[in-house]
Amino acid sequence: MPDVAFWQGNTALAHGALLAGCNFYGGYPITPSTEIAEVMAEELPKRGGKFIQMEDEIGGIASIIGASIAGAKALTATSGPGFSLKQENLGLAYIAEVPIVVVDVMRGGPSTGLPTKTAQQDVMQARWGTHGDHATICYAPSSVQECYDLAVKAFNMAERFRQPVLILSDEVVGHMREKVTMRDPGRVEIVNRVRPSLPPEKFTPYEANPRTGVPEMASFGDGYSWHVTGLTTNDWGFPTNNAPEIEKKMLRLLSKVDRARSDVVEYEAESMDGADIVVVAYGSVGRSALRAVRDARKRGIPAGFFRPVTLWPFPGEELTKMALGAKTVLVPELNCGQMVLEVERVFRGRSEVRGISLLNGELFKPSEIGRVIEEVA
């Protein structure tokens, strides 16, 4: 029988990261994410890993980017204001192709907002928060088990695509306690970045594998002297102002996740066959929404449930295919309507898309979603 634990989402996320091989954590305390740092502070040195509490949020993400360049699997966790502060260096990790995992346990904003209350107001910030174009991989766990499992996936994707991967948890998921079934470390798929196949004198640091679009990655200290910069570079890692070189770099950066989209995109669906009303919900709201859909089905309403596990890339093709013929698509969110914009975009007017906003720091009760399902049924 596998080991089980009764954990908070934040604790499970930290243990998932450790299972993935995370050996470096740099961060700054902030509610409601701090438990992740506390678990890492205790567990990493036991395994020979390193934990550092940096002087601020900016230093937190900078330290993990540095550690990753030196070969570490590195994590930082934050919330609201801290996520805003991390945006600049997140951009550096995108352009310099440094694998890191960044967790944002969402709370209400703007600004200090509601440090101890839940929200889903950072969905668009996760997609577009750092300046400049970039491809985003972002997971939204809705259970404690998923915090654990998605932490492993996040590291695997970061290593595979050589870019930051975000986990948008929220205060409810981060602080609730549930049973977690622990995975056997010997049987979990662990992905590690591809190391240089050529000797140092022949190594071109940003020459991508033509199939994957991802370059091999050396680590500082393993025999290669190479340059990492936030400037747009050519394959040699040297700054360039040459238009064709710039375009080549940007198109590769933007397409590397898309090329393997079907390996990345994840969702959960229930009762979607012949559903007239589809509820699209993610994170903690996914729990209330699923209950609301099941209750509606019991009352004979043909409702369906679709939960994006990857918020970015958004599983739009999958959703629209499954929801073909749906009259109404409801998008309950703990914000004033962010993901609903993406849902509207993918449906292109084929179904009526309606957002349901809750902005009071509470989680939706299933009945609150259920009432809208009945109203549109």
Added chain:
Amino acid sequence: MPSAEVFSWLRTRFMPHIWCPGCGHGIIMHALIRALVGLKKDKTQTVVASGIGCSSRMAGYIDACTLHSTHGRSLAFATGIKLHKPSLTVVDVMGDGDCSAIGGNHFIHACRRNIDITAIIMNNNIYGMTGGQASPTTPAGAWASTTPYGAIDPPFDICRLAEGAGASYVARTTIANPKQAETFIMNGIKKKGFAVIEVVTHCHTQFGRKNDRRLPLDNYNYFKAVSVPLTKAKTMTPEELAGKLVCGEFVNKDVPEYTEQYDKVIEKAQRR
């Protein structure tokens, strides 16, 4: 002429460099490379991190493990590199804006932690790359494009800041004394702990032009005229020291180093 060994540490394919003819940054880069050569460092085990600005481009020109990061944050990146792989020699090259303005918080905390990184601050009293705006080390009364009526805020003394924050090695020299710069950088790299070497340099293009030091040579002569060795400074009154630039090793002490302290944390955690 630089020696063949020094040349071997340059990425000539990055050249021509962006620095103005007569810029002091090249003198500092030469001193740094001579120190690395003198200490028989291996390029693949040497990290040069930098932030943003003219100074930061130095990282690209040196053939080592180099990171040109974000403005002011280089010490936080370097901290992650050093903590993950303490065997690496880590040098961080910064400008006065990087170190004492946008990156001031990272700077004082790197000093406090006493992590084994050597920080070289190229202090030219101005934001050169962006066109001559005042920095926290612009002297009071000086012209900058953002202080067209003269700077009114008092400047930082980077060495005193580093000393107060706990760095285990703190020294200052100027580009008029490249041999001393090499010695101090070498001593800083050898020091097990956080080392700060402030090398006062010039931006004749953006600062000197408007502050009566138009030519590189004017700046060189100015540094020669105002530099006072620390031993001599100790015998001078504050009035005599006004307008002078005290050069020398202000701090050279042995205090516990961060990555070694963390190794003890690992031992403790694993004993439990």
